[in-house]
Amino acid sequence: MPIFNIHHITRYEYNRPVKESTNEIKIYPYQCPEQETLRHELIISGHPEVQVFTDYWGNRFGSFNVLPLHQELTIESKLVVRTTASSQLRINFHGSFEQLAQEVNGQLQLLELATAESIALQKEIEEIAAHIQERARSVAAAVEYCGEYIFKHFQYIKGITNIETTVDEVLQHRAGVCQDFAHLMLHILRTLGIPSRYVSGYICPNKNGMRGEGATHAWIEAWIPGFGWAGIDPTNNVWVTNNHVKLAVGRHFIDCTPVKGSFKGPARQILSVYVSVGYEDGHTFEEINNVNTPTDGSVTTEDGDSEGFANQQQ
Incomplete structure (x- = not known):
């Protein structure tokens, strides 16, 4: 069971003093059997009191205010986590769509996560979904084929999308990064009636190397009948085992934004944004993103989108 040391620093610098900075952070490890938090230290400029809550999706999040005038805000997370999931797949590949319908019936959150929103290019999504369902004899097989389809038909290219990129635009680009592929896969699976949710977290060092390694990452989890939630990473075309550390889950990225505020x-x-992921053998992967987010006026400025862009577009 590997142990990872994760250092995540978010720093805002302002060209003149600001005040009343109110923030929400979702950089706490998700509480689940697949990972164990050994140590977590959170250091915030000015040492404000952080109130911790649990949201609708089961995510822990912190809320804090920095009221005095300041020209810098730093949020630093030092995490040591052990991933306890098996490196071998134990997913039920026999669960049928009929069995899925029985499990979802009456479960409001699963029903919500199995419903696709309307988009302009829904017909194209339906064609992809039909192609996948023709090959799949089980729900797990459909999920696996969907990840494989995205990996083979969409290019991994940084810089051509942002946090506001829609599924329609991803279909037009035929390219994107982890967040885009996660949103696309969610839409395809929900069109098939498979409950699925967005996941934010870190992808940790792997001897084979992965896209987005050593930085924050996004993937999805699908509900597999007779098994439960199973993670799959369309950016790398792999089922999630013990090289992914989960921070938050939700319907879309906005439910999992690491830092947002005003x-x-x-x-x-x-x-x-600085992120480093250290493996127990001493190897460390690092990434630094610098994002300019100029704003004008004397009222509230949204911080969260900028943090989300820097963190999730890997």
């Missing part, structure tokens, strides 16, 4: 003041901000 402040008061006519300031421009510069955001930088």
